Amino acid sequence: MTSITEGAHPASIATDSFSSLLSPCIVPSSSPKATFFNWARTFQCHPQKTFVPTTIYECRLITEWARREGKTLRAAGVGHSPSDLACTDEWMIRMDGMKDVLETDAENKTVTVQAGITLEDLHVHLLQEGLALNNNGSITEQTLAGIIATATHGSGFDYPVISSHVRELDLISSAEGAEIIRCSREQHKDLFLATLCGLGMTGLIVQVKLEVKPAFRLRESKVPLHIDYLLGTSLDEERLAQQPYGVSDEKTPLVGAGDDVHFVKQRNEQSMQKIEDIAKSAEHVRMWWYPQTGGVIVARANRTYEPPIKVASLFGNFFHYHVTQFFLYLATFVPRYTSLVGKWAWWLNENPVVQQDHSYKVFTFDCLYPQYTTEWAIPMEKTRDALAALRDWLAAEEADPKGQRVHFPIEIRFTAPDDIWLSPCYGRQTTYIGIVQYRPYRKSVPYEQIFDKFSHIMAEHDGRPHWAKQHGFTADTLRQKYDKYDDFFQVVQQADPEGRWRCGYTQRHFGENGKMPGGKRPVSSEEGERHMAFGQ
Numbered sequence: 001m002t003s004i005t006e007g008a009h010p011a012s013i014a015t016d017s018f019s020s021l022l023s024p025c026i027v028p029s030s031s032p033k034a035t036f037f038n039w040a041r042t043f044q045c046h047p048q049k050t051f052v053p054t055t056i057y058e059c060r061l062i063t064e065w066a067r068r069e070g071k072t073l074r075a076a077g078v079g080h081s082p083s084d085l086a087c088t089d090e091w092m093i094r095m096d097g098m099k100d101v102l103e104t105d106a107e108n109k110t111v112t113v114q115a116g117i118t119l120e121d122l123h124v125h126l127l128q129e130g131l132a133l134n135n136n137g138s139i140t141e142q143t144l145a146g147i148i149a150t151a152t153h154g155s156g157f158d159y160p161v162i163s164s165h166v167r168e169l170d171l172i173s174s175a176e177g178a179e180i181i182r183c184s185r186e187q188h189k190d191l192f193l194a195t196l197c198g199l200g201m202t203g204l205i206v207q208v209k210l211e212v213k214p215a216f217r218l219r220e221s222k223v224p225l226h227i228d229y230l231l232g233t234s235l236d237e238e239r240l241a242q243q244p245y246g247v248s249d250e251k252t253p254l255v256g257a258g259d260d261v262h263f264v265k266q267r268n269e270q271s272m273q274k275i276e277d278i279a280k281s282a283e284h285v286r287m288w289w290y291p292q293t294g295g296v297i298v299a300r301a302n303r304t305y306e307p308p309i310k311v312a313s314l315f316g317n318f319f320h321y322h323v324t325q326f327f328l329y330l331a332t333f334v335p336r337y338t339s340l341v342g343k344w345a346w347w348l349n350e351n352p353v354v355q356q357d358h359s360y361k362v363f364t365f366d367c368l369y370p371q372y373t374t375e376w377a378i379p380m381e382k383t384r385d386a387l388a389a390l391r392d393w394l395a396a397e398e399a400d401p402k403g404q405r406v407h408f409p410i411e412i413r414f415t416a417p418d419d420i421w422l423s424p425c426y427g428r429q430t431t432y433i434g435i436v437q438y439r440p441y442r443k444s445v446p447y448e449q450i451f452d453k454f455s456h457i458m459a460e461h462d463g464r465p466h467w468a469k470q471h472g473f474t475a476d477t478l479r480q481k482y483d484k485y486d487d488f489f490q491v492v493q494q495a496d497p498e499g500r501w502r503c504g505y506t507q508r509h510f511g512e513n514g515k516m517p518g519g520k521r522p523v524s525s526e527e528g529e530r531h532m533a534f535g536q
């Protein structure tokens with residue numbers, strides 16, 4: 001698309017001129033881009049109008065036009081949120097055209113970019129400049145603004161969510177003239193802290209200054225252990241202690257010397273300590289638990305400057321990828337086969353491996369098949385109890401011939417506390433636990449009951465949902481979970497008094513009595529009908 005030459009101030013443009021002025025960035029209704037799907041195609045919407053701007057001026061014109069027409073606007077990145085978070089049935093701004101690198105300051109270790117740049121493009125650029133992001137999640141397809149708006153996280157006991165590395169943001173105001181507001185910890189601090197995990201509700205992020213690090217490689221080793229070892233419920237504790245990351249053959253969960261309360265308390269404390277020790281045993285530790293076998297892969301990565309060591313991931317292997325997908329498909333007809341597929345997947349992954357490469361290549365992996373997913377952030381100190389509750393629930397489902405059949409793996413990651421108002425890690429050392437149900441060949445699979453039970457267990461352990469994933473928390477619960485909930489809405493009310501940047505998701509999860517706090521009018525939304533109640 002060609003960009004519009006910057007001209008008159010948006011406030012001085014006649015309303016009926018916007019349509020022709022903005023025509024280079026309006027998506028024709030016949031274009032596939034006029035329908036928005038999320039990555040897994042679990043949610044979709046048909047906005048009345050879709051824009052793909054490439055400049056800040058165009059973003060200002062769109063915002064001003066929406067204000068005049070009384071339309072709500074939704075910013076979308078590349079739709080990698082596994083929910084309807086980015087969906088709208090009014091006007092959508094797809095930000096993936098805003099992808100320029102504006103400035104790289106190697107001396108001060110910052111990069112300034114347009115907000116729609118994908119992490120993939122950012123990583124490649126930074127590497128050329130001898131720089132890198134400090135941390136990363138599991139993929140690089142997302143836009144930077146999408147990452148920031150949802151407080152996307154990687155894993156590392158001392159590493160906070162990626163939004164924590166933002167130094168400065170430029171936002172487009174929804175007031176007349178669609179002015180740009182620059183915010184940081186020094187200026188408009190409240191707006192800054194609300195926007196860092198603002199779900200697009202405080203305005204359109206158009207430009208970001210980000211703190212970066214000198215480029216580094218990671219050396220990651222993956223070793224298997226058994227969930228009973230983590231939970232302290234293996235009979236063979238002594239043998240496992242000699243081989244701390246060995247796999248236990250023991251199947252029976254135990255309470256060791258019986259049900260003695262003191263013993264159980266002490267054992268649970270020791271087990272929690274063990275989990276924390278493992279979480280701290282490298283800079284970036286994450287775990288994948290295959291409940292069908294009890295096996296857990298522990299991946300531990302540290303910075304290195306040694307040359308790359310490549311590994312052929314068995315799952316990355318073309319043959320295994322397709323065979324596993326076919327097995328998952330068969331299991332949709334015969335659900336009891338799901339555990340066999342889990343065992344097969346464990347067998348593919350259980351061998352210890354070491355890889356060494358550029359940081360972003362080690363942080364990321366192939367997320368396999370389209371999937372439903374939900375993920376929760378619990379306080380670190382509750383990790384052991386939450387995992388034990390999950391294990392008991394999953395064992396009961398497995399033992400029941402009509403029980404739910406859960407896919408694999410359950411992902412466990414660690415994150416440092418932060419001060420970002422709506423970040424799930426606000427004020428606490430956090431463990432993220434996530435679950436998936438794959439959709440082989442995009443076939444729908446049962447997941448609602450599984451996610452409901454999973455979310456309840458997470459909520460019982462003081463969980464806060466990952467905003468980008470499906471959850472059922474609403475205003476009352478969220479207010480209890482977030483100290484800064486009311487401050488957030490005060491800022492949103494000031495920044496966007498007319499509720500321009502809201503959608504079905506925000507209405508559903510934050511709305512009180514059919515209205516957003518501070519919002520003047522409810523936002524209609526067809527996608528809001530797909531209400532999820534997980535964790536309520």
Ligand SMILES: Cc1cc2nc3c(=O)[nH]c(=O)nc-3n(C[C@H](O)[C@H](O)[C@H](O)COP(=O)(O)OP(=O)(O)OC[C@H]3O[C@@H](n4cnc5c(N)ncnc54)[C@H](O)[C@@H]3O)c2cc1C
Nearest residue numbers: 077078079080081137138142143145146152153200205468
């Ligand atoms: C396969 C896969 C792996 C994932 N791995 C991880 C992971 O490791 N860790 C993790 O925490 N999450 C993970 N996620 C979730 C993902 O990081 C978030 O959903 C992220 O928001 C997606 O970015 P996006 O560009 O697709 O944004 P979208 O999904 O399109 O939008 C997300 C939110 O950002 C807002 N937004 C987008 N652009 C702007 C803008 N310019 N201004 C204001 N608001 C804006 C939208 O309004 C919406 O609220 C994963 C998702 C998938 C599908």
